[in-house]
Amino acid sequence: MLLLLVIKAKVQPFVALLLVSLLVALAAGIPAGEVGKVMIAGMGGVLGSVTIIIGLGAMLGRMIEHSGGAESLANYFSRKLGDNELSLR
The missing domain is CATH 1.20.5 (Single alpha-helices involved in coiled-coils or other helix-helix interfaces)
Structure with missing residues (x-):
């Protein structure tokens, strides 16, 4: 659905x-009166978990960027796949 x-x-x-x-x-x-409370509690738990994952991912991405790993990875894929395969469509 x-x-x-x-x-x-x-x-x-x-x-x-x-x-x-x-x-x-x-x-x-x-019960209809409890649905809102249950949904808010569920969203709060998920949001807390997702926030940690996004925060750690952002930190890891920044470390890879500062170490030159992002550019190295981009160059590797560019050599292996060619420029046409890497373009955003």
């Missing part, structure tokens, strides 16, 4: 995720 909303109905992914989460919570038997 989530994919149908995003792909066919062209609903924004975040909005589609909220709608499907609401429907799943109601289908699971969670």
Whole structure:
């Protein structure tokens, strides 16, 4: 259902995720008055985990950039794949 909303109905992914989460919570038997609290608690837990991953990824990316690893990696793929395969389309 989530994919149908995003792909066919062209609903924004975040909005589609909220709608499907609401429907799943109601289908699971969670009282309507508690659905909001459950969704907020779930989002908070996920957001905390994702924030740590994004933060560590940003730090690792910065270290690779400063060490010259990013340029080295880009040059390697450019040599192996050619310029046409690396272009953004």
